[in-house]
Amino acid sequence: MRYTKAQFEAEYPNNDVCLDAVFEARFGDLEFCPKCGAKTKFYRVKKRKCYACMHCGYQLHPLANTIFRKSSTSLSNWFYAIYLFSVAKNGVSAKELERHLGVTYKCAWRMAKQIRLLMAQETSKFMGVIEADETFMGGRRPINRRFDNKTALLGIAEKRGRVKVKALDGKVRAGKVLPYLKENIEPLSVLHTDESGLYNQAHKTFKHRTVDHGWHTYVSPTGVHTNNIEGFWSQLKRSVNGTYHAVSPKYLQSYVDEFAFRYNHRAFAVGRVLLDKALKHGG
Numbered sequence: 001m002r003y004t005k006a007q008f009e010a011e012y013p014n015n016d017v018c019l020d021a022v023f024e025a026r027f028g029d030l031e032f033c034p035k036c037g038a039k040t041k042f043y044r045v046k047k048r049k050c051y052a053c054m055h056c057g058y059q060l061h062p063l064a065n066t067i068f069r070k071s072s073t074s075l076s077n078w079f080y081a082i083y084l085f086s087v088a089k090n091g092v093s094a095k096e097l098e099r100h101l102g103v104t105y106k107c108a109w110r111m112a113k114q115i116r117l118l119m120a121q122e123t124s125k126f127m128g129v130i131e132a133d134e135t136f137m138g139g140r141r142p143i144n145r146r147f148d149n150k151t152a153l154l155g156i157a158e159k160r161g162r163v164k165v166k167a168l169d170g171k172v173r174a175g176k177v178l179p180y181l182k183e184n185i186e187p188l189s190v191l192h193t194d195e196s197g198l199y200n201q202a203h204k205t206f207k208h209r210t211v212d213h214g215w216h217t218y219v220s221p222t223g224v225h226t227n228n229i230e231g232f233w234s235q236l237k238r239s240v241n242g243t244y245h246a247v248s249p250k251y252l253q254s255y256v257d258e259f260a261f262r263y264n265h266r267a268f269a270v271g272r273v274l275l276d277k278a279l280k281h282g283g
């Protein structure tokens with residue numbers, strides 16, 4: 001289900017409509033005025049970005065505490081930028097935003113940074129039957145043979161559901177893997193992994209099952225497999241193929257956050273979800 005540019009433009013044709021959308025998302029179900037207490041309606045104050053109580057004139061500023069606050073960029077530019085992030089398979093650079101929106105590079109860079117924060121991974125724990133696996137990214141163009149410039153990713157996946165991924169600093173060790181699993185998966189969940197020694201201690205927290213030897217790429221008769229997380233790895237690698245050279249874990253994490261966000265919301269219109277987040281969660 002795609003959220004098309006035509007749908008987006010029909011829904012948010014101008015700044016006033018965008019501002020109404022922010023007001024509606026934040027204060028839409030406010031029945032009584034916080035100031036005079038009367039059952040009221042709020043009307044838009046002409047030429048200002050606020051709404052006033054029809055009884056006492058008390059003003060509400062819907063952009064306060066959102067990523068849109070104190071921005072010299074128009075609200076419709078912000079909405080369009082969010083839309084672009086939602087549809088771009090490989091992320092959006094500040095340079096592209098600058099070109100699409102006609103804003104300064106500095107402004108575009110700040111907008112991109114704020115929108116990426118909306119795409120950060122959620123902290124709630126997965127539960128049920130969860131797959132875990134690790135992979136390596138980068139290292140296509142070794143600058144110096146003495147350094148291993150690959151970055152490891154550790155990921156977990158729900159069966160046909162969401163993923164969470166962490167870029168690891170340095171070598172992959174059980175001492176990094178297990179704490180991440182405990183942080184992100186409810187105890188007593190069923191954990192599916194391959195036979196890697198990284199997961200040797202996992203049975204102490206989870207119901208740990210390993211993929212049967214020889215069945216790595218197929219669903220084994222026991223139903224234990226890691227196809228979902230492996231499928232995510234291959235999508236991620238296909239998308240960065242040729243475009244991804246930098247391998248700092250920090251950079252990779254932000255790239256993966258975006259990719260995982262789009263993946264996790266694939267069944268919905270990603271742009272819709274992102275806009276809702278921008279409207280409700282502030283910045």
Ligand SMILES: [Zn+2]
Nearest residue numbers: 033036053056
């Ligand atoms: Zn009032």
